[in-house]
Amino acid sequence: MERTLTNPVCLQFENVSFFCPTDRPLVIRLGIYIFLTGCIIITVFGNLGIIISISHFKELHSPTNFLILSMAATDFFLGVLIMPCSMIRSVERCWYFGKFFCKIHYSFDLMLSVISIFHLCSIAIDRFYAVCDPLHYPNKITTSVTKKMxxxxxSLPAMFAFGVVITNSHVSGIVGYEALVDCFNLCPITFNKLWSVIMFFACFFIPGSVMVGIYIQIFIVSQRHANILKQASTRNKILIKIESKAARTLSLVMGVFILCWMPFFITTIADPYLNFSVSVDVYNIVLWLGYFNSALNPIIYGLFYPWFKKSFKIILSGKILHANSSSICVLAKL
Known part of the structure; x- marks a missing residue:
C-alpha cells in the first residue's frame, strides 16, 4: 500500500468544507496573476491565429499543416479550459470549483497534455517520410491518412485520461487523497507509484525517445541531401531546402516540448517514491513550465514560418473578411 499523502488527522474533517486563504502577500499574488494571464492570452490568441490561418487559406491545406492545426487546437483548448482554473489554484493554493469539476479539469488537463505528444509523434512520422522518402510521401501521407492520425x-488520450481519473485509478492506495479534496478544498495533481511509472514511460519517455530517434534519422538524411544539392536542379534544391527547414523547425517544436514537460514528468514519477514530499510550489512551477509550451509554439511558428507571419498580418488587417481572401497567396513561390 502507498504511504500516507498527508497527515491522517485531516480524515476526521472529511465532511467539513474549509475556506483556505493563501498566505502570499497581495502584491505577489497580483504580480503572478498578471504574468500568468499574459501567458494565457499569448496561448489563446497565438494558437487561434494558427487555427484561423490554416483553416482559412487554401494554400495551407496540407497534411503537415492539418497536424499543426490540430495541435494548435489542443494548445488553444488548454489555454481556454485549463490554464485559467489552474492559475487560480496555483495562486490561491485552493480549489474553489468543487470536487466534480476537479475530476473534469484533471481529466481534460491530462488528456490535452497526452494529445500534444501524440501529435508531435505524428508530425515526426510525417516529416520522416517527407524528408527520407520524398518520392512516396504524397502517396503515403495523404489527407485521409492525416485525418486517421x-x-x-x-481518441486514445481521451479514453486514457478520463478512464484513469474518473475511476480514481491514479490515486488508488494513497491514504488521505480524498480528505484533501473533500476536507480542504484542494485539487492536487497526484499519481500513485504504479501510474506515475506508466505516465512517465507511456506518455513521455517512450514517445519522446521515438521522436528523438526519428529526427536524428531526418538530420542524417538532410545532411546527405545537402551533399547532392550541387547536382540538383534549381527547383529540386528549393524543395529540399524547404523540407529540411520544415523538419528543423518542427524538431525545435519537439525539443521545446520535451524541455518544458520533462521537469513535470520527472517530478511526477519521483513524488510518490519520496513519500509525496515535493512541495506544492515546486509542482506548480513544473506544471506551468509545461503549460508555457503551449504559448511558445505560436512564437516558434512566427519566427520560422513566413506563411504564419503573412497570414497573421492579413488576419489582423481585416483583409481576411474580404471576398476570396482564402485564395490569397501566403506561401513563398518556388
Whole structure:
C-alpha cells in the first residue's frame, strides 16, 4: 500500500468544507496573476491565429499543416479550459470549483497534455517520410491518412485520461487523497507509484525517445541531401531546402516540448517514491513550465514560418473578411 499523502488527522474533517486563504502577500499574488494571464492570452490568441490561418487559406491545406492545426487546437483548448482554473489554484493554493469539476479539469488537463505528444509523434512520422522518402510521401501521407492520425491523437488520450481519473485509478492506495479534496478544498495533481511509472514511460519517455530517434534519422538524411544539392536542379534544391527547414523547425517544436514537460514528468514519477514530499510550489512551477509550451509554439511558428507571419498580418488587417481572401497567396513561390 502507498504511504500516507498527508497527515491522517485531516480524515476526521472529511465532511467539513474549509475556506483556505493563501498566505502570499497581495502584491505577489497580483504580480503572478498578471504574468500568468499574459501567458494565457499569448496561448489563446497565438494558437487561434494558427487555427484561423490554416483553416482559412487554401494554400495551407496540407497534411503537415492539418497536424499543426490540430495541435494548435489542443494548445488553444488548454489555454481556454485549463490554464485559467489552474492559475487560480496555483495562486490561491485552493480549489474553489468543487470536487466534480476537479475530476473534469484533471481529466481534460491530462488528456490535452497526452494529445500534444501524440501529435508531435505524428508530425515526426510525417516529416520522416517527407524528408527520407520524398518520392512516396504524397502517396503515403495523404489527407485521409492525416485525418486517421488526428482521430487517434484525440481518441486514445481521451479514453486514457478520463478512464484513469474518473475511476480514481491514479490515486488508488494513497491514504488521505480524498480528505484533501473533500476536507480542504484542494485539487492536487497526484499519481500513485504504479501510474506515475506508466505516465512517465507511456506518455513521455517512450514517445519522446521515438521522436528523438526519428529526427536524428531526418538530420542524417538532410545532411546527405545537402551533399547532392550541387547536382540538383534549381527547383529540386528549393524543395529540399524547404523540407529540411520544415523538419528543423518542427524538431525545435519537439525539443521545446520535451524541455518544458520533462521537469513535470520527472517530478511526477519521483513524488510518490519520496513519500509525496515535493512541495506544492515546486509542482506548480513544473506544471506551468509545461503549460508555457503551449504559448511558445505560436512564437516558434512566427519566427520560422513566413506563411504564419503573412497570414497573421492579413488576419489582423481585416483583409481576411474580404471576398476570396482564402485564395490569397501566403506561401513563398518556388
Amino acid at each position: 488526428i482521430f487517434i491523437c484525440w
